[in-house]
Amino acid sequence: NPNPNPRIGLIALASDFTIEKDFINVIKDRDIDFFVNRIECYNPLTSENLIKMSQKVTEVTKDILPNQKIDCVAYACTSGTIAAGYNSIEQKIKVAKPEAKVTTPSTAAIKALKKLKIQKLSIFTPYSKKLNEEVVEYFKKENFNVTSNSYFDIESDIDIGKVDQNYLYEVLSKIDLKDADALFVSCTALPVLSIIDKLEKKLNKPVLSSNQALIWDTLENIGKNNSIQGFGKLFLTN
Template identity: 30%
Template structure:
């Protein structure tokens, strides 16, 4: 079979243009990625549209289960932490019941990655508006992390997210990183943050976690795989 190691399913917003290329670019040989898109009528990223995405994800979960994936990732960070600590795992369980295969949310994958690396104090960078940033801060605090800094780019129009150039993301992160933090977390599966991980880790001297990187890491570790591109940063290289 073409997927002689592992098949990863993706449940993603119809407007997400980044997570699929990231997974396909950085996955090891023998792993295939199979996506099902979730209808998202409005070109906005806010609490209302993310709540709608949660509800619409169950139909997509049924479809991804039929594809025979070994695990599925609900690839939207904001939609998996909106209701606070524990909601990510509740959503995973609900989607898993629909899919009939293991399902993890991006928010859960990020928490698992941070815990594996024993990181506690975070600078969080997002493209989001304030109403989502406040909920993200509450989510990480509720999970036992200290958020030493959180800066958002205040982008509400979803279609603008993939257009953020990697160098723009890099500069924003460097400008707002708190040196008292243990690590930098860049939130959102629809921005090209994964491309700048090694450069940020070199510049900051701290681990860098991104939504797509943590999601890929979690899925691969469930398969027992540690074979991945060195470009993926400390997380995928050593954990």
């Protein structure tokens, strides 16, 4: 390897408008090499369809620089990791890239919440009622106290990506966090990252999102996580 930069491999949903842009905004100007492949996504977003999608993880990972070492592979689907299970995703990635560390938004979110010592959580998701409940259940199983929950009830990933950022800010900035230590906004397709700073100022509490947690944990995994300004309190904790 003539280039000593650490390599990130990102698996993005075929229909995601947001994740690459978010990654690049955080890692630009840093000595990091970034490679992306996309995975076919089945709508509506249901557990069954998310598990079906995960069956292609090994081949999609293989196609990120075949036979070359990747330092960290990020699987960019929150509900998809919850549906299939982290161990299943990790196993499938390691078939293709045995040396890679593996991160996902849901596991990264747990790490991030622990890092910020957060116990009581308000959760916002864009998903259908059923998928929203599965996400809430996941955080409860991980011993977080979910103080409140709201959701958009959107069934298609492509529609989630089309949610207007100003509208999203309006909705999220009105969430009542009086009983919560923080707000977690689920889904890699939602354009949350660039409004996190503004939301934290308005809500006066930490705000975490799928992409923010995923990018933060990816950088932790490659030892490149020195403080980064502009993307919320999480990135200032190192």
